[in-house]
Amino acid sequence: MSVVPAEVLPGSARAVEETVRGEAELGPRARLWPSLVAVYRAQLSRARVARIPLLFVATFQSVGIMVLMRGVVDGGAEAQAVVAGSSVLVVAFVALNLLAQYFGQLRASGGLDHYATLPVPPAAVVLGAAGAYASFTVPGTVVTAVFGCVLFGLPLAHLWVLVAVIPLAGAALAGLGAAFGLLAPRPELATVLGQLGMSAALLLGVLPADRMPEAVRFLRDLLPSTYGVEAFARTFGPDPDWAFVLGDLAVCGVVGVVSLAVATWAYRRAAVR
Numbered sequence: 001m002s003v004v005p006a007e008v009l010p011g012s013a014r015a016v017e018e019t020v021r022g023e024a025e026l027g028p029r030a031r032l033w034p035s036l037v038a039v040y041r042a043q044l045s046r047a048r049v050a051r052i053p054l055l056f057v058a059t060f061q062s063v064g065i066m067v068l069m070r071g072v073v074d075g076g077a078e079a080q081a082v083v084a085g086s087s088v089l090v091v092a093f094v095a096l097n098l099l100a101q102y103f104g105q106l107r108a109s110g111g112l113d114h115y116a117t118l119p120v121p122p123a124a125v126v127l128g129a130a131g132a133y134a135s136f137t138v139p140g141t142v143v144t145a146v147f148g149c150v151l152f153g154l155p156l157a158h159l160w161v162l163v164a165v166i167p168l169a170g171a172a173l174a175g176l177g178a179a180f181g182l183l184a185p186r187p188e189l190a191t192v193l194g195q196l197g198m199s200a201a202l203l204l205g206v207l208p209a210d211r212m213p214e215a216v217r218f219l220r221d222l223l224p225s226t227y228g229v230e231a232f233a234r235t236f237g238p239d240p241d242w243a244f245v246l247g248d249l250a251v252c253g254v255v256g257v258v259s260l261a262v263a264t265w266a267y268r269r270a271a272v273r
């Protein structure tokens with residue numbers, strides 16, 4: 001009996017080639033929307049318990065600022081600016097400050113390697129985490145806005161505009177927070193950048209713009225949350241100019257798209273290093 005190598009059998013080369021090719025082929029790349037939803041749910045369930053106390057701190061901070069400002073501001077446009085700025089400050093505390101810390105720690109601990117091994121688009125990771133963190137701001141922002149309106153005697157009729165202000169301002173600030181955390185060489189620096197950004201949102205968003213110097217007003221216009229504050233503050237008037245409200249929301253949305261695109265680029269840059 002003679003032994004015939006398998007390579008010389010008819011069709012064996014084709015079978016081996018097809019087997020190797022089948023093993024080498026990867027599965028289809030995950031689509032953006034299903035991946036985004038999966039990352040969002042995972043981040044939401046993971047951070048739910050840990051972020052609730054921090055959300056309480058953010059809300060208590062904004063409410064305390066309004067109580068302090070009540071002794072200085074009586075009403076009118078200044079009261080509208082204080083209430084709108086304090087409400088958006090809750091979004092800045094979570095979406096900017098906490099997200100910068102999260103991505104900074106994730107990068108330092110090697111957590112980005114886990115996401116890099118998954119067939120998940122980089123945009124889904126950034127958007128999913130940003131959306132989860134921004135979702136925590138909804139209860140605190142609503143509570144702050146209602147308390148501020150009652151405290152300063154402002155109307156509650158147009159609070160529904162928060163449905164647009166929260167996600168648009170949250171997207172802009174979350175993109176900046178993620179970029180800070182991913183671009184900072186050390187997590188401590190990411191924390192500092194997040195704190196500075198939140199402080200800027202506090203000082204430039206809560207204080208009335210009419211009392212600021214011209215140079216400070218220019219810096220205020222560069223802050224993404226300013227347009228969310230302006231859009232919300234305009235709705236407290238007796239006859240809101242909705243064209244200006246939509247214009248401010250549009251600017252906030254454009255800045256959100258740009259900041260999230262920068263954060264996605266920063267994620268790719270940090271994941272390959």
